Amino acid sequence: MRIIIVDDEMHALQLFLADVIGYEVEYRFFNDDKNAIMKYVTENRADAAFLDINMPKINGIELASELLTFNSAVKFVFTTGLDVSMNDLPAAIASNTVGFLYKPYNRDELRRYLSQIADRVIKMTVKTFGAFDCFLDGRRVRFSSSKSKELFALCIAYNGKALTMTDAISQLWPDMDIDKSKILYRDAVWRLRKTLSELHFECIDFKRACLVLDPSNIVCDYWDYLDGRNADYNGEFMKSFDWSVQYTAYLDRVSILRSKGI
Amino acid sequence: MANRRLKIKPFIIIFADLLAFSAGIICIAVMYAAHADISVYQVGFFGYFSIISACLFAVLACVDFCAAFVIKTSTFHSSLMALSVLGCFLLAPDYIAIFPLTETEWLNTLTVLLQYCVFIFFMLVVVFFFDFSYDLKMSRRRKGFYIIACIASAAIFATLYFVKLQYIAFFLFMAVPTELTHYVSRNIDEGNFNSHTLRPMQILVSTICGFMAVNAICYSGLASYPFGMTSFYFIAVALTYAFIYFNFIRLTQKREFDNAVYRARYKDAKLEALQAQIKPHFVFNVLTSIKNLYRLDAESGDNAMDLFSRHLRARVVAANSDLIPFEKELDNVQIYIELESMRRGKDLNVVFDIEYSDFLIPALSLQPFIENAIKYGRTDEKPDGYIRISSHSVEGGVLLEIIDNGIGFDVGAIPPSSCGIRNSVERFRLLTGLSPQIESTVGEGTSIKIFYDLATLERMNENNHC
Numbered sequence: 001m002r003i004i005i006v007d008d009e010m011h012a013l014q015l016f017l018a019d020v021i022g023y024e025v026e027y028r029f030f031n032d033d034k035n036a037i038m039k040y041v042t043e044n045r046a047d048a049a050f051l052d053i054n055m056p057k058i059n060g061i062e063l064a065s066e067l068l069t070f071n072s073a074v075k076f077v078f079t080t081g082l083d084v085s086m087n088d089l090p091a092a093i094a095s096n097t098v099g100f101l102y103k104p105y106n107r108d109e110l111r112r113y114l115s116q117i118a119d120r121v122i123k124m125t126v127k128t129f130g131a132f133d134c135f136l137d138g139r140r141v142r143f144s145s146s147k148s149k150e151l152f153a154l155c156i157a158y159n160g161k162a163l164t165m166t167d168a169i170s171q172l173w174p175d176m177d178i179d180k181s182k183i184l185y186r187d188a189v190w191r192l193r194k195t196l197s198e199l200h201f202e203c204i205d206f207k208r209a210c211l212v213l214d215p216s217n218i219v220c221d222y223w224d225y226l227d228g229r230n231a232d233y234n235g236e237f238m239k240s241f242d243w244s245v246q247y248t249a250y251l252d253r254v255s256i257l258r259s260k261g262i
Numbered sequence: 263m264a265n266r267r268l269k270i271k272p273f274i275i276i277f278a279d280l281l282a283f284s285a286g287i288i289c290i291a292v293m294y295a296a297h298a299d300i301s302v303y304q305v306g307f308f309g310y311f312s313i314i315s316a317c318l319f320a321v322l323a324c325v326d327f328c329a330a331f332v333i334k335t336s337t338f339h340s341s342l343m344a345l346s347v348l349g350c351f352l353l354a355p356d357y358i359a360i361f362p363l364t365e366t367e368w369l370n371t372l373t374v375l376l377q378y379c380v381f382i383f384f385m386l387v388v389v390f391f392f393d394f395s396y397d398l399k400m401s402r403r404r405k406g407f408y409i410i411a412c413i414a415s416a417a418i419f420a421t422l423y424f425v426k427l428q429y430i431a432f433f434l435f436m437a438v439p440t441e442l443t444h445y446v447s448r449n450i451d452e453g454n455f456n457s458h459t460l461r462p463m464q465i466l467v468s469t470i471c472g473f474m475a476v477n478a479i480c481y482s483g484l485a486s487y488p489f490g491m492t493s494f495y496f497i498a499v500a501l502t503y504a505f506i507y508f509n510f511i512r513l514t515q516k517r518e519f520d521n522a523v524y525r526a527r528y529k530d531a532k533l534e535a536l537q538a539q540i541k542p543h544f545v546f547n548v549l550t551s552i553k554n555l556y557r558l559d560a561e562s563g564d565n566a567m568d569l570f571s572r573h574l575r576a577r578v579v580a581a582n583s584d585l586i587p588f589e590k591e592l593d594n595v596q597i598y599i600e601l602e603s604m605r606r607g608k609d610l611n612v613v614f615d616i617e618y619s620d621f622l623i624p625a626l627s628l629q630p631f632i633e634n635a636i637k638y639g640r641t642d643e644k645p646d647g648y649i650r651i652s653s654h655s656v657e658g659g660v661l662l663e664i665i666d667n668g669i670g671f672d673v674g675a676i677p678p679s680s681c682g683i684r685n686s687v688e689r690f691r692l693l694t695g696l697s698p699q700i701e702s703t704v705g706e707g708t709s710i711k712i713f714y715d716l717a718t719l720e721r722m723n724e725n726n727h728c
Contacts, residue, residue, distance in 0.1 A: 083579050102575065106568050142565075144596070183615045183650065190614040194596070 001025045001118055003048045004040065006063065007079065008032040008055040025114065032057040041070045048075040048117045050101070053084060064093045075117045077101055111137055112200060121217060124201060126156055128222040132238040136199055147172060147184065148191035153238050155204060155213045156220055157247055165209040171243040225251070231258075371424075379416055386412055403724075547605050555604075566604055573597045580625035584693050585722070588619045588653065588662075595628050595651065602636060610642055615652035618660050621714055622722045624689040628664065630682030631710050635666035644668070659715040667707040694718060 003025055030037050032055035040046075049067055051060035064076050076096055078084060081103040086094045098116050101109060115122050115137065125135040132153045134141040143149035150172055155163050165185060172188070173181035189206065196202055205212040215223070222237070224230045237251055238244040386408065548570055556563030576594040579586070592614065603610050612632070628651070635649045636642060649666045687698050696718060702708040 083575055083582075102571070104567060104571055107564065144600075183613060183652070186615045186617060187613040190616045194593070 001047050002044060003027045003050065003117075004030060004037065004046045005050040006030045006032065006037060006055070006060065007050075007052040008057075009052075034058050034063070037063070038066070041067060045071055046074060047071075048077065048098075050077045050079055053078050053080040054082070061089060061093060064096075065090065068092060068096065077113050077117075079103065079105070108137075108139060108199075111139075122201065124203065124218045126218055126220040126222075128153070128156060128220060128238050129225075129232055129234060130236050131240055132156075136201060141195070141199065143195055144191045145188065147188040148195065150241055151185075151188045151192055151211075152204075153241060154243070155211055156218075156222065157238070157244070158213065159223060159226070160213060160215050162207075163211045163213075168211070174242075222251075226254070375416075375420055383412075544605075548601055551605050566601075569597055569600050569604070573601055576626065583625055585622035586625045588621050588623050591623045591625065591628055592616065592619070592651070594626060595632055598629050598632065606642065608642065610636060611648040613648055613650040613652075615650055615654075618653050618655045621660060621719055622694075623662075624686070624693045627686045627689055630686045631664045634683055635664070635668055635708065638668070638671055640668050659713055659719065662712040662714065664710040665707065666709075670702040670704045670707050672702070672704065694722070 005027060007029075008031055028040065030040070032052075034057065046067070049064065051063055053060040060078055060080075064078075067074050067076075074096060075098050076093065077098050077100070078089075079101040083102075084100055086097065089097060098113050099109070101113065112122065122137050124141075127133045127135070132149070134152070143152065151168060154168060154171055165182070169178070169181045169185050173184060176184070189211070192204070193206055196204060201217070203214050203216075203218060205214065221230060221232055225233050233251055233255055235248070235252065235255075237248045548566075552563060552566045552570060555566050573594075576597065595612075596614075599610055599612050632649060632651075640647070644667065647667060649664065651662075651664050653660060653662045683700070687700075690712065691697050694714075696712055696714065699711045699713075700708070701711070
């Protein structure tokens with residue numbers, strides 16, 4: 001994969017460099033020198049371009065439309081300090097735009113865009129044995145509240161079954177009165193939805209009073225264990241959650257049966 | 263520029279008023295003198311009513327004269343409307359029928375048509391004036407519809423007139439103005455102020471339409487003119503003018519909802535909001551926390567930096583936009599809360615109870631309420647302290663609430679330091695026409711309620727699509 005990066009500020013460039021280096025990409029930096037860029041793209045095929053929008057000599061959006069004439073499949077990521085959205089771009093450019101990288105750059109976002117450019121499917125790894133944790137692209141997912149994390153854990157434990165509001169409330173807030181727990185449930189749902197949409201990993205279908213998990217891009221040790229694909233179970237399952245006891249009991253039974261060779 | 267206009271305007275207004283006033287007197291006098299011998303039309307009655315009308319105009323001119331020095335901007339609009347009304351009734355259909363201006367028939371026909379057009383134009387002026395000055399936010403489609411409806415009705419009127427079905431044509435006088443005035447009074451009622459004062463105007467316009475209907479019947483020869491019929495019409499128009507006029511004076515003085523004032527106030531509110539958010543101590547405290555976090559570990563420093571730059575970006579967006587999607591505002595609130603928790607070193611218990619979020623809200627308008635709950639409500643000091651943001655579909659609209667169980671405060675004495683709240687309330691009023699209800703009980707907490715009625719939601723959607 002070959003990427004060109006155009007930015008007039010060396011500062012921004014250096015930081016960027018440090019971030020991109022981890023990936024196996026061939027990249028090339030340019031100041032806002034249009035001739036040099038044009039010369040390069042005529043000789044080499046660039047798969048993607050990271051373009052600053054406001055530069056003294058050239059405008060990133062204009063540059064993008066010129067790059068399109070060389071390679072109609074080139075992908076764009078616009079780097080900018082201002083608030084720019086897809087609506088501000090001409091349609092031809094918008095259809096090739098992967099996203100916007102706002103300054104100061106966010107590494108996770110940068111990684112995501114690079115994966116998207118390479119058409120790599122991002123998988124979430126979910127660890128359930130021991131403490132519960134999720135990793136997206138090797139990085140731990142930060143949930144904005146412990147209950148939203150717990151709700152996600154419950155979705156995982158449900159293993160593709162639809163999780164209804166009543167079920168979730170009886171597991172997560174067993175001793176609370178119904179009105180209060182409904183409020184907290186909605187809070188957890190809202191936060192979970194925010195977290196996942198911020199990660200651009202929308203794996204849950206938020207229906208009315210019911211959550212349905214799409215397991216296709218999730219790798220989970222618990223599911224693998226049930227399918228017999230791994231045997232890491234060590235007697236602990238999502239140990240920080242109270243409701244996990246019933247699952248641990250079930251897993252214990254499975255492990256005993258397996259050790260007996262049944 | 264604005265100053266110069268203000269200086270010149272009173273004189274223009276006075277001049278226009280005097281002109282209108284004398285034109286009225288002259289017209290009445292000329293007609294009276296020219297047709298003094300016609301007994302069929304109850305000249306006696308006509309005479310009395312003419313004098314009363316003339317007196318009314320004299321009073322109005324005086325009021326106008328005084329008002330020109332008291333209020334500044336809306337007088338211009340009022341005068342414009344007054345002139346339209348004047349033009350309208352001086353060319354009233356029955357007047358022309360009874361007192362033809364000339365012997366030439368085509369000229370009379372032309373005046374009748376002209377009269378209709380003036381009347382329609384007057385109604386359009388009313389609607390657009392309200393839309394412009396009181397910010398009804400009428401959609402472009404709706405405006406287009408009105409203009410087309412008016413042109414179409416004028417065309418129908420002309421056709422009917424030429425095929426000698428005048429009496430049907432006169433009924434048209436009822437349809438368009440009634441719809442227009444109805445629209446205005448309905449929207450003003452829902453919108454910026456509850457205006458029982460505008461109801462009389464609507465009733466009066468409907469009354470005039472009624473008079474016109476009777477007039478049409480009489481004119482067609484189906485019935486004979488009752489005593490002083492035309493003069494009633496005269497009086498009704500004059501009274502409408504009076505009502506509209508007095509209402510304008512009252513409204514402008516009371517609510518200062520005039521366009522220029524609105525703009526100035528909106529600009530102030532926006533500036534104030536921006537200034538309120540750029541709290542140096544907040545910025546520097548956050549920067550200090552970020553610095554410390556970087557010392558602890560680079561990743562939490564990065565997270566904090568991301569949050570802070572997103573917060574700053576939200577401010578930039580807020581400076582350039584008025585209404586933003588509620589979901590986006592919730593994002594802003596969440597960022598703010600995370601920064602605040604980071605700064606305080608402990609989590610703030612904020613519950614997002616969101617069931618319905620498909621509506622617009624002034625940018626960064628929720629933050630001051632949250633800030634207040636943290637700072638003055640001291641929700642973070644109670645072990646079970648919480649702030650709850652909830653939005654639910656309820657009967658007749660959507661209810662947005664911000665509730666905390668902090669120490670509460672006296673609503674009458676909002677501390678001057680929390681100009682953020684007042685500013686937020688102001689922007690809600692200016693941009694959405696809704697007014698947040700703040701209730702607070704000392705010792706129990708505070709609740710802020712904003713009720714989006716269906717009409718407001720619909721209007722916002724309509725504007726969003728344009």
